[in-house]
Amino acid sequence: MIHIQEPKSPKEVVHMDWVTALPPSGNKHYNACLVIVDRYRKTPIILPCHNNDTAMDTDLLLWSRVLSHTGLFKNIISDRDSKFTSALWTNLHRLFGTKLSFSTAHHPQTDGLAERIIQTLEDMIRRFCAYGLELKDSDGFTHDWCTLIPTLELAYTTSVHSSTGQTPATLEKGWNTRLPADTLRKDLIDIHPKTSSFKMMLDKVKNHAKQ
Template sequence: MKEDVAKYVAHCLTCQQVKIEHQRASGMLQPLDIPVWKWDDISMDFVTGLPKTFKKNDAIWVVVDRLTKSAHFLAIQQGFSVSRLADIFTQNIIRLHGTPSSIVSDRDPRFTSHFWKGLQKAYGTKLRFSTAFHPQTDGQSERTIQTLEDMLRACALEWSGNWDEAPICWNEVGEKVIEGPELVRITNEKVAIAREKLKEAQTRQKSYADQHRRVLEFKVGEHVFLKVSPCRGVRRFGIKGKLSPRFIGPFEILERVGEVSYRLALPPQLSHVHSVFHVSLLRGYNYHPLHVVSYPLHTIQEDLSYEEEPEAIIDRQERVMRRKSIPFVKVLWKNHTEREATWETEEMIRSQYPTLFEN
């Protein structure tokens, strides 16, 4: 009887699409390759939202060498065009360090534009973009930005004036001149040491991360479910409501991309979604001839989320605080049971969904 029940539950379509897996995350850590030479592999990002200076600058372009961790901080205007940014990149990076082999960055519209991609293709530079699933790919520049912001805050408190004129770097007193073969020898030794230390740190980081992950593999031709995240428009204290993991599909696996990613055969309704997914977003599908799969795929956003809509208000109450009482309503969301209804402030629900109070 136990075996029959387990088999029945495993092939239940509702259970496969709704239940959450209480297991370790799938897919082992895949670190980036260690750079071979300084300024051969770089990462970059923007610091925006800064106050405007006398030169009209309101952003910083941070470019970091992944081997030596040295960086360039370029004061720019947030409204600069991609062609203007390309000129700045050529003058400040390529002129000093040569053309990089690869660039790690997030999916900023300026980095994903056709002009930037065409320019880097002409240079022979490979673009490596982070994803919404794995933003840690761009962690090097993000960590450098944290240090930069701390130094800028300290300078803004200590000195008056514009942030693009703040003395955030201090050089050693005096000059040390090394030329000829001695410079080449010392440089090669330092680069070898840096690569060895990076390898040790990367191996240690991978061992720590893999302790909380598990190996999960699928074969070409198998069918899998794809995880999506329902996102409610209601915000609590500036933070969106909780996410309830769901699965849509099943979809056929067309090919394996790399070690932990797969390309799926998506329907036309999901043509705006990239077809390659990390293995942690997939769940194996147990086929049953009575399964009838239906789902409003047109509501899925590009980041695999969709906005949940409230269905009805099933209860009301007032909660007394120190000096005032706040009205709350119990909201039943679509595709949820009454047990999963949530209490929200009436003011918040009324501002987000005014039509809900018409009936």
């Protein structure tokens, strides 16, 4: 097992893993997700992608969706997937000064906590895949799992984490996050049909999340 130096601030050390073999979703027919978990605050980032993405695709996804907002990581912990061990990936992160740590078959995520977090997120994603195709608005638009990922992230980051006693969102921002469930008004009579459809979608997702 590799030695993990515990981070002292957010986004220093992250764990990465794939959730694959998902049903095609969205205009780009995503069928996989790259899951990134910040070791310090337990906050997840879930990026829809494709099973056959290359190392270059993954690098571009990481840069455009994550690193441009968070800055560079000090340490990335992952398995030995071919994209994570490719010359492009390893050389690029060596250039960035990012340490790459690889787990083994005997220690899949190198520590149990990270493994449990990623497994929980994978279970949530697969539940959304099984359920999301039923969420259709009055115009026939399907809110499938790809469009529901931000809702999943919000649900996870606003739930109290057993290891910290606080929500990841509170640790990340320093205050409690305002949630749609806390602010949605039920007394509105005149409401746009599309707004009403969106509210119904949120209610369905909330009820399903409680199951």
